[in-house]
Amino acid sequence: MPIFVLKRVLMSIPTFVIVAVIIFALVRALPGDPALMMLGGNIDDEATLEQMRSQLGLDQPMPVQFIVWLREVFSGNLGTSIMTGQEVGSLLWQRFGVTATVVLLAMGSALLVSIPAGLLAAHRHNSRTDYAIVFLTILKLSMPSFWVGLMLLVLFGAILGWLPTVGFVSISDDLGRGMLYLILPVTSLALSEIAVLTRMMRAGSLEIMGRDYITHARAKGLPERKVLWRHVFPNAFAPTLTMVGVMLAGLLAGAAVTETVFTLPGLGKLLVDSIYARDYPVLQGALLFIAAVYVLTNLLVDIAYSFFDPRVRLS
Amino acid sequence: DSMVRTSLNADIRGTNPGVTRDGNTDEVHGHMIEGLVTYASDFSIIPMLAESYEISEDGRTYTFKLRKGVKFHNGEEMTASDVEWSWNRLAGEASESHCKNFFNGENNIKVTSAKAQGDDTFVITLAEPYAVFLATMARFDCGSMAVLHPDSVNADGSWNKPIGTGPYMMGDHAPGRYVELNRFEDYSSRDGAPDGYGGGKNPTVDVLRWEIVGEGAVSKTALLAGDLDLVDIDAMTAAELKDQPNFSVDAAESAVWDTYLLNSDDPVLSDVRIRRAMAHAIDPQRIMAAITEGFGKASPSPVPPMSANYTDVQAKYLTYDVEKAKALLEEAGYNGEEITILATRRNGAYYERALMAQAMMMDAGINARLEVVEWGSQLEAYRNGSGYQMQSFTFSPRLHAGLSFEMFTGDADRKAWKNPDAVAMMNESLRTGDPEELQAIIDRLHEAFIEEVPAIGLGHRTLFTGMSSKIDGFENWGAGLLRGWMLKVKD
Amino acid sequence: MAESTEHTPVLSVDDLEISFGARPVVKGVSFQLAPGEIMALVGESGSGKSMLGRAIMGLLPGGGAVTRGRILFQQHEVTAPKSLEELRLMRGRQVGLIFQEPLSSLNPSMRIGEQMYEAMREHTDLTEAHIRERALEMLRQVKLRNPEALLKRYPHEFSGGMRQRIMIASVMMLKPALLIADEPTTALDAVVQKEVLDIMAEVARANGTAVILISHDLAVVAAYAARIAVMEKGILVEAGTTQSVLARPEHDYTRRLLAATQLGKPSPVKGEEGPPLLAVEGLRVEFREKRFFGLMADTTTHAVRDVSLTVQPGEFVGLVGESGSGKSTIGRAVGKLVSKAGGRVVFDGQDMDDCPPALERRLRRRIRFVFQDPYSSLNPRMRIGRIVREGLRQDKTMSEAAKRAKAEEMLEAVGLPREMAQRFPHALSGGQRQRVAIARALISKPDLVIADEPVSALDVTIQAQILALFKQLQSEFGFACLFISHDLHIVEQLCARLYVLNKGRIMEQAETGALFDLPRHPYTRQLLSASPRLERAQDGVRLASSDDICGAAMDKLPYYDAAGAEAPYHLTEAAPGHYVALRGAVAQKEWQ
Amino acid sequence: MSFANRILGKANGLAGVILVSLVLGVAVLGSVYTPHDPLKSDLLNRFAGSSLSHPLGTDMFGRDILSRLMRGAWVSVSIGLSTLLIPVVLGTLLGAAAGYFRGWFDRVLIVVLDALMAFPGLLIALGLMAIIGPNRYGVILALSVAYLPAVTRVVRGSVLSVSQSEFVEASTTMGNSRFYTLLVHVLPNCIAPLIVLTTMMFGWVLLAESALSFLGLGVPPPEPSWGNILAEAKAHLMRYPMLGLLPGLCISVALLGVNFLGDALRDELDPKSTTSKEVI
Numbered sequence A: 001m002p003i004f005v006l007k008r009v010l011m012s013i014p015t016f017v018i019v020a021v022i023i024f025a026l027v028r029a030l031p032g033d034p035a036l037m038m039l040g041g042n043i044d045d046e047a048t049l050e051q052m053r054s055q056l057g058l059d060q061p062m063p064v065q066f067i068v069w070l071r072e073v074f075s076g077n078l079g080t081s082i083m084t085g086q087e088v089g090s091l092l093w094q095r096f097g098v099t100a101t102v103v104l105l106a107m108g109s110a111l112l113v114s115i116p117a118g119l120l121a122a123h124r125h126n127s128r129t130d131y132a133i134v135f136l137t138i139l140k141l142s143m144p145s146f147w148v149g150l151m152l153l154v155l156f157g158a159i160l161g162w163l164p165t166v167g168f169v170s171i172s173d174d175l176g177r178g179m180l181y182l183i184l185p186v187t188s189l190a191l192s193e194i195a196v197l198t199r200m201m202r203a204g205s206l207e208i209m210g211r212d213y214i215t216h217a218r219a220k221g222l223p224e225r226k227v228l229w230r231h232v233f234p235n236a237f238a239p240t241l242t243m244v245g246v247m248l249a250g251l252l253a254g255a256a257v258t259e260t261v262f263t264l265p266g267l268g269k270l271l272v273d274s275i276y277a278r279d280y281p282v283l284q285g286a287l288l289f290i291a292a293v294y295v296l297t298n299l300l301v302d303i304a305y306s307f308f309d310p311r312v313r314l315s
Numbered sequence B: 001d002s003m004v005r006t007s008l009n010a011d012i013r014g015t016n017p018g019v020t021r022d023g024n025t026d027e028v029h030g031h032m033i034e035g036l037v038t039y040a041s042d043f044s045i046i047p048m049l050a051e052s053y054e055i056s057e058d059g060r061t062y063t064f065k066l067r068k069g070v071k072f073h074n075g076e077e078m079t080a081s082d083v084e085w086s087w088n089r090l091a092g093e094a095s096e097s098h099c100k101n102f103f104n105g106e107n108n109i110k111v112t113s114a115k116a117q118g119d120d121t122f123v124i125t126l127a128e129p130y131a132v133f134l135a136t137m138a139r140f141d142c143g144s145m146a147v148l149h150p151d152s153v154n155a156d157g158s159w160n161k162p163i164g165t166g167p168y169m170m171g172d173h174a175p176g177r178y179v180e181l182n183r184f185e186d187y188s189s190r191d192g193a194p195d196g197y198g199g200g201k202n203p204t205v206d207v208l209r210w211e212i213v214g215e216g217a218v219s220k221t222a223l224l225a226g227d228l229d230l231v232d233i234d235a236m237t238a239a240e241l242k243d244q245p246n247f248s249v250d251a252a253e254s255a256v257w258d259t260y261l262l263n264s265d266d267p268v269l270s271d272v273r274i275r276r277a278m279a280h281a282i283d284p285q286r287i288m289a290a291i292t293e294g295f296g297k298a299s300p301s302p303v304p305p306m307s308a309n310y311t312d313v314q315a316k317y318l319t320y321d322v323e324k325a326k327a328l329l330e331e332a333g334y335n336g337e338e339i340t341i342l343a344t345r346r347n348g349a350y351y352e353r354a355l356m357a358q359a360m361m362m363d364a365g366i367n368a369r370l371e372v373v374e375w376g377s378q379l380e381a382y383r384n385g386s387g388y389q390m391q392s393f394t395f396s397p398r399l400h401a402g403l404s405f406e407m408f409t410g411d412a413d414r415k416a417w418k419n420p421d422a423v424a425m426m427n428e429s430l431r432t433g434d435p436e437e438l439q440a441i442i443d444r445l446h447e448a449f450i451e452e453v454p455a456i457g458l459g460h461r462t463l464f465t466g467m468s469s470k471i472d473g474f475e476n477w478g479a480g481l482l483r484g485w486m487l488k489v490k491d
Numbered sequence C: 001m002a003e004s005t006e007h008t009p010v011l012s013v014d015d016l017e018i019s020f021g022a023r024p025v026v027k028g029v030s031f032q033l034a035p036g037e038i039m040a041l042v043g044e045s046g047s048g049k050s051m052l053g054r055a056i057m058g059l060l061p062g063g064g065a066v067t068r069g070r071i072l073f074q075q076h077e078v079t080a081p082k083s084l085e086e087l088r089l090m091r092g093r094q095v096g097l098i099f100q101e102p103l104s105s106l107n108p109s110m111r112i113g114e115q116m117y118e119a120m121r122e123h124t125d126l127t128e129a130h131i132r133e134r135a136l137e138m139l140r141q142v143k144l145r146n147p148e149a150l151l152k153r154y155p156h157e158f159s160g161g162m163r164q165r166i167m168i169a170s171v172m173m174l175k176p177a178l179l180i181a182d183e184p185t186t187a188l189d190a191v192v193q194k195e196v197l198d199i200m201a202e203v204a205r206a207n208g209t210a211v212i213l214i215s216h217d218l219a220v221v222a223a224y225a226a227r228i229a230v231m232e233k234g235i236l237v238e239a240g241t242t243q244s245v246l247a248r249p250e251h252d253y254t255r256r257l258l259a260a261t262q263l264g265k266p267s268p269v270k271g272e273e274g275p276p277l278l279a280v281e282g283l284r285v286e287f288r289e290k291r292f293f294g295l296m297a298d299t300t301t302h303a304v305r306d307v308s309l310t311v312q313p314g315e316f317v318g319l320v321g322e323s324g325s326g327k328s329t330i331g332r333a334v335g336k337l338v339s340k341a342g343g344r345v346v347f348d349g350q351d352m353d354d355c356p357p358a359l360e361r362r363l364r365r366r367i368r369f370v371f372q373d374p375y376s377s378l379n380p381r382m383r384i385g386r387i388v389r390e391g392l393r394q395d396k397t398m399s400e401a402a403k404r405a406k407a408e409e410m411l412e413a414v415g416l417p418r419e420m421a422q423r424f425p426h427a428l429s430g431g432q433r434q435r436v437a438i439a440r441a442l443i444s445k446p447d448l449v450i451a452d453e454p455v456s457a458l459d460v461t462i463q464a465q466i467l468a469l470f471k472q473l474q475s476e477f478g479f480a481c482l483f484i485s486h487d488l489h490i491v492e493q494l495c496a497r498l499y500v501l502n503k504g505r506i507m508e509q510a511e512t513g514a515l516f517d518l519p520r521h522p523y524t525r526q527l528l529s530a531s532p533r534l535e536r537a538q539d540g541v542r543l544a545s546s547d548d549i550c551g552a553a554m555d556k557l558p559y560y561d562a563a564g565a566e567a568p569y570h571l572t573e574a575a576p577g578h579y580v581a582l583r584g585a586v587a588q589k590e591w592q
Numbered sequence D: 001m002s003f004a005n006r007i008l009g010k011a012n013g014l015a016g017v018i019l020v021s022l023v024l025g026v027a028v029l030g031s032v033y034t035p036h037d038p039l040k041s042d043l044l045n046r047f048a049g050s051s052l053s054h055p056l057g058t059d060m061f062g063r064d065i066l067s068r069l070m071r072g073a074w075v076s077v078s079i080g081l082s083t084l085l086i087p088v089v090l091g092t093l094l095g096a097a098a099g100y101f102r103g104w105f106d107r108v109l110i111v112v113l114d115a116l117m118a119f120p121g122l123l124i125a126l127g128l129m130a131i132i133g134p135n136r137y138g139v140i141l142a143l144s145v146a147y148l149p150a151v152t153r154v155v156r157g158s159v160l161s162v163s164q165s166e167f168v169e170a171s172t173t174m175g176n177s178r179f180y181t182l183l184v185h186v187l188p189n190c191i192a193p194l195i196v197l198t199t200m201m202f203g204w205v206l207l208a209e210s211a212l213s214f215l216g217l218g219v220p221p222p223e224p225s226w227g228n229i230l231a232e233a234k235a236h237l238m239r240y241p242m243l244g245l246l247p248g249l250c251i252s253v254a255l256l257g258v259n260f261l262g263d264a265l266r267d268e269l270d271p272k273s274t275t276s277k278e279v280i
């Protein structure tokens, strides 16, 4: 394992270099000028703008800016936010903590629901249960997550008044209250994931359901539950697992909508804010960080993959 | 402890007034700091930390008499040397603030000296007289040139925390989550009633808390759920909340100006008849009514109605008249050339305004097209004064009638009105210290504005605030900044 | 659970009809089975034997249904169960089914051990340790070596015969009251087959298990079954005691069946002289299993050690040997499907590892494979017609229509109706799939066919037909064949030369005639003697006694013995063209 | 039975065909005819309820909702379908090649994909719009790029599994080129997750377009798409929920149709499904 992991990590270095170059180019290619954005529409004079630019180091030629940034990055310094002056490194880490908590909880609960649901739908293929599950997932797929989030908020926050609507308490500070604040965002994210994963799981299971070894498992007299769980599931899970990887990476990189609706100080919100504000240091730092999250998540998924399919060797 | 919970749509950018700032941040800072002078509710200048001030005959020397017994948040008493230190912090050579350029000659005003005289006098000398000097000093984005205790910075000169004289002092700040301010027990208030950003401030609420809520629909929900007490809302929500029992809605006209900037450099729009035709084609009344759900009305002049300089002259504008528009187009030989309206999907109805203008222009036979871009792009087009023919735009409050024209008049690329006569008049309006002369210039400027149509004004935005019924004492004013010290919490 | 007594049948099948859609595949079959009785079910390939077996479990594949009649197992009406739970509790515990195709019946992502334990856990209260003990015991009984290590491995790491034995072990482990064994020994060599069937019979006797033994091999049937039921085209055409059916077959099909067991005089296909078409030189194949991503030590399986063999153009060469001895692996190495640890494969004078890809592909097209497990070698989403036609893909001279016609012709040649071209592989019986694989391989007139147990699932009439086809096509276009088989009689019929393999090494190599007449190596002798055969007697056919296998030279030579695999190995020429494996470097003259 | 008949013979197939034809029909109709001009606003008649001339009422600018939904159907469906094209075709080919050939190609592709995935769709959209300008090609391209990695990875995963099968080995030994083997033997056996993913993506695209619209990056208004109708309704959801529910409903109907059809197709392509069995 360590050798394999090491290899993969080494392999990801080119990813980072590519990412760094693209990040830099793309960020600079964005229309809009950070100095301008920072001053809002109130540009009273060119001098102020110039002053702002030189403060931000934007008056240097591009290649110089790139070298400066790269050098700083390699020495472990991602710079400070134009927007708030915070250290980008610690800012990212802090925000990532929030996002990761929500996303992992949501993914965990989504898997708990969608795997059985997908298996059940496949097991009862073309029955009323199946159609109901398919219908519900599609319905969810056609609802914008923003809207669902807001409805949850209105229902549980405003109408029923069971859960808080704004604010956030870290679970490391106060577990009980922290959980209270997490319920809605986690539910809202999980709902979206459930819709996707259930459908993937169902399709995968249908594919496996007809295999001879499933019949053989039945011939052993295993109860249907065990047939599904022990024989269908591991073989049918592969495409779902890939999807989990893709989604997990995507969400860890930021669940901007959810974080906005549920006022979570997460990475996604930070990223979107920094895009809007053209906060170059934060944007660049966040993108690099996210690239790292991607590489790592996909690495884990690949390892898990060979666990579910012993014939696929890690290379 | 009593607490009022309100919201900001983005976190504050820092705690350093005049340096790390934006609109949201200014609102929070405004509770902690004060300057020598500030704006009254009619946007005239009144003393704040100054007991009084005097302007010399030649209009170059300003002598501020400081109030006695004003305490900083650390308990120390304010002296003239603190004022001088604070002035240099923002306007001195080493200043990191954009405010420095307002006083170093880059923009009309050149301060030649700013010195403490004794313990309670502060004197500023200008190279040339300039009428809006005090108004510039009072600017919110410079925290009214806030007077801070020198301990606000660390020994190495880096920023520590704001130690001001305001009615509230810095409390908890959880980045990305909330900002809290605590009532300053030893606040020394002026006498009298609150007036604009000045006057007597007698805070009763112990804690003001701003939650960072990025989405308007969420803060509204939180208000309904009782998790927030006071939030900025949009017209739609205002209409909806108005009739609900436990809530109240405040609607106030502000000095925020909604307008359409026209690019006179454009080949089509360079013909003033076309611009005039456009003005006649657009009905500000209907548009304002639509975007404010009937709360607001049109006021096309750049000078806000609450301004002392707003008179019958400023109330005039090119009225909605499709026939006239068509005739003008005909006259100008307009041939269906496309006119694009730049807009963005951003709070502030930029898009809605553009869309409605487009529809109205189409009715008058103008081939108008909408181009919706991201805010950053629009801002860039605005700054360069190119890449657009018409754009829906909004200017933040300018609290001097001259500045109301200055915001789109001048030589810079971004300014829509580059006519030298207008620029000269505008500059004149900023220099004169005589109110009557000022009014005359402003009137002339307005006439020329209607004549030349460098922009089509719509109106001054109505700001809506939704509150739970336990909040008392809330009053909005033209500048739109929250004044937490006026709030009371009912039991 | 009600106990069944001696005189009431455990199973009674009554006028059973099974249909796929409107097409019946089992038509009005009735029979009864007493406790402890072993009944053989023989018959034509595709006659519905497997479907009958699956119907008894209540596990017909999708689309299949019992359309008439009933199945009564003990007190349970399988065709109309009171609840699905009733069926479930019956399965595994009381009725065990050994599936015909072991590869596709084992879960590829689950360790063998787990797959064996789970039914035990479900049906018994034994502790984990006990269950494991039972599993190990069972694996040992089916002659799998080192069962402790096997438990942790995955199905794809086993040879065909090993998988089959794993299947048998996992089903018999539960000691069911009724055992349905569907072609349980198709991939087993004679020695192991005998041992496994002995075990099965013994377990049946000890537990009063009734057995339905579905087999194409009449000799096997004759040795173990008390009764025989013969099926043809879905109809049970004849049933009776083994003796009477063999001696006095009444139905026409049965007679043909028995007639086909007499293979007549061997007519091996001799090749041309000159340079070999295929030469495998010093081939070594190792499977290295990384445990925990290489963190723990590797376990290495030496599947093939230093094997050299040649096939002359037009020659049929047999490769026989114990299950798991590396036969398939040699074939796969020739096809480059496993990586070699050493050695070369030379085809038509060209080293296959050392030639440009385009040439390599051209060479490959002249070699065709029949895989041991036909089902998994057929693309499940392709219709049979297309699968067979694919063999002709490289032929650019033929039109699509001509290919289509040729494919249908080929299907008929292997005894499948033309209409089967429209079906998907899953809708075929085991033997039918095997024939599709053969058709696919032969259609393109290759120069070399590597056929891995190509007729193991076929009944003798069809076997004879296929063998005849091989010979006919051979004489038409003269292809060579490396014939991998456990069935010595078939090999004897076809092959000019034989290689006997054990544990990845060649034990003996000779002309077929010479080898059968004078087998030298003890392993070869054991193999020959274990292989049951029928012989014609005055009153029909009977099982030949196996001890009259020419007991040749009972010499005292130091034969290489796979048990002591570490000893030096030496292939020595005992007679011209007859090589035997000896231990150490023994001088030739010493024993001539 | 013909292929079409078999699809129609299934509950989900029938439902899928009906819904999809409905949506396509409305889309095609909407491209040439709408009862009112979908862009024509009438500020005196905002938020009008249902009436004879406006069966679904009018929106915040007094535009006819029915007309907008009809034209929106055309815009959304055409964008949705064109957006699916690039990720599905290219993603399938790339993923298949990576999973089947493994080796350096796989490694490089994974690196590039990881790099690509690291960019939030929003950023890609912003960048692309800056280059191409805010038009529907920008939307299509931005969304295509955003969904490419997901398809590629899912296909790659399935291909990894399927290419271990013996029938794939069988094809190799026949001297078939690797490309042919991949196309004919491997890919058809990876079809199930691909169909599901594609049908789901159709929905994501419609919604993502809505999100982009809201940022001023989607289909440039006032041209209606279901996405931007939904986005515009956001501010009015509480008071006039119909404004949001109607486009939402349209998206749901389209999605249900596409997904049901996808399911039916999947069933049909599964050789083991009972209906596909040719009875002889």
Ligand SMILES: Nc1ncnc2c1ncn2[C@@H]1O[C@H](COP(=O)(O)OP(=O)(O)OP(=O)(O)O)[C@@H](O)[C@H]1O
Residues within 6 Å of the ligand: C020, C025, C044, C045, C046, C047, C048, C049, C050, C051, C052, C061, C062, C063, C064, C100, C426, C427, C428, C429, C430, C431, C432, C457, C458, C459
């Ligand atoms: N899923 C299916 N759909 C349609 N027909 C099928 C299906 N499975 C099997 N058949 C047909 O049913 C018949 C009986 O098949 P079965 O597997 O019982 O034959 P078998 O006697 O076991 O033959 P073999 O000895 O070749 O295994 C065959 O003709 C086969 O083509």
Ligand SMILES: Nc1ncnc2c1ncn2[C@@H]1O[C@H](COP(=O)(O)OP(=O)(O)OP(=O)(O)O)[C@@H](O)[C@H]1O
Residues within 6 Å of the ligand: C156, C157, C158, C159, C160, C161, C162, C187, C188, C189, C287, C288, C289, C301, C302, C303, C322, C323, C324, C325, C326, C327, C328, C329, C330, C372, C486
């Ligand atoms: N993929 C693999 N991984 C590990 N071991 C393997 C693998 N494939 C085969 N083996 C081992 O290699 C040995 C030879 O297998 P092979 O399939 O060649 O046997 P065989 O002679 O064909 O046997 P049979 O007659 O039973 O089919 C066996 O011990 C088997 O367990």
Ligand SMILES: [Mg+2]
Residues within 6 Å of the ligand: C049, C050, C051, C100, C182, C429, C430, C431
């Ligand atoms: Mg069979």
Ligand SMILES: [Mg+2]
Residues within 6 Å of the ligand: C159, C160, C161, C327, C328, C329, C372, C452
């Ligand atoms: Mg084998």
Ligand code: NI
Residues within 6 Å of the ligand: C001, C002, C003, C074, C075
């Ligand atoms: Ni019983």
